[in-house]
Amino acid sequence: MILKDIKELLQAEVISGEDSLDLEITFAGGSDLMSDVLAFGKPGILLLTGLSNAQSVRTANIIDAKAIVYVRGKKPDDEGIALAKEKGIPLLSTNLMMYTACGLLFSHGLPGVSGLSFKK
Amino acid sequence: MSEESVLSQNFEIVGRDFSNAGKTSTSIKEILQEIGIDHSIIIRASIALYEAEMNVVMYAHRGTLTLNITPERLHFKLEDNGPGITDIDLAMKEGFSTATDEMREMGFGAGMGLPNIRKNADRFEITSIPGEGTTLDMIFCLNKTGKK
Numbered sequence: 001m002i003l004k005d006i007k008e009l010l011q012a013e014v015i016s017g018e019d020s021l022d023l024e025i026t027f028a029g030g031s032d033l034m035s036d037v038l039a040f041g042k043p044g045i046l047l048l049t050g051l052s053n054a055q056s057v058r059t060a061n062i063i064d065a066k067a068i069v070y071v072r073g074k075k076p077d078d079e080g081i082a083l084a085k086e087k088g089i090p091l092l093s094t095n096l097m098m099y100t101a102c103g104l105l106f107s108h109g110l111p112g113v114s115g116l117s118f119k120k
Numbered sequence: 121m122s123e124e125s126v127l128s129q130n131f132e133i134v135g136r137d138f139s140n141a142g143k144t145s146t147s148i149k150e151i152l153q154e155i156g157i158d159h160s161i162i163i164r165a166s167i168a169l170y171e172a173e174m175n176v177v178m179y180a181h182r183g184t185l186t187l188n189i190t191p192e193r194l195h196f197k198l199e200d201n202g203p204g205i206t207d208i209d210l211a212m213k214e215g216f217s218t219a220t221d222e223m224r225e226m227g228f229g230a231g232m233g234l235p236n237i238r239k240n241a242d243r244f245e246i247t248s249i250p251g252e253g254t255t256l257d258m259i260f261c262l263n264k265t266g267k268k
Contacts, residue, residue: 035232038236064138
């Protein structure tokens with residue numbers, strides 16, 4: 001699944017990284033707790049989070065996340081956006097709640113961090 | 121094998137400065153990338169460092185991180201002047217946390233920090249004197265010997 005598909009599925013707005021929408025995303029994980037992202041995330045993850053301070057982007061950069069989708073209409077602050085641009089991490093924002101956003105992506109075939117994927 | 125230092129550098133971390141929390145780890149990750157350290161080691165080292173840096177920001181007034189790189193290993197020593205840890209075994213348990221609401225609002229304080237540092241480092245030592253501070257030693261092996 002490419003980032004553009006994710007943008008459309010989640011009816012998301014692109015905050016930065018408009019030119020990276022062809023990025024291939026192979027798995028995703030959702031958490032508001034950066035402690036858990038650091039403990040359970042893996043390089044290449046699409047991170048869904050409702051934490052919108054600069055820590056979300058710093059954490060994503062530390063674990064080599066591919067992109068971030070902010071849920072519940074959250075948007076990162078200017079510092080977070082600047083770091084994301086510098087590190088080439090696209091940022092999207094959707095008004096959907098965490099559960100719905102994750103469920104939509106999972107049911108459209110995007111696996112979780114463990115590799116577990118949706119089966120009809 | 122030589123233990124000669126390739127790079128040695130100190131970084132000051134300011135406690136309670138949440139807006140800058142994580143910047144030191146971000147800078148060190150860039151240094152490790154520039155040197156050309158193996159990607160999987162960079163990820164493990166960056167995660168451990170970031171957790172350790174957040175602990176200093178959350179609990180101490182200040183901390184000093186010393187980065188020392190030799191051809192064989194990365195060594196990070198982080199000394200802080202925080203309240204110290206009375207029961208290290210308890211602090212090492214996943215889920216144990218003394219975090220405040222402010223820390224949790226930053227997305228931290230789930231009680232995963234120290235266990236996650238131990239998981240990622242090839243060697244990890246923690247010493248603490250209540251009322252004085254805590255010292256962490258984290259070592260990442262650059263060759264196969266001792267590597268996780």
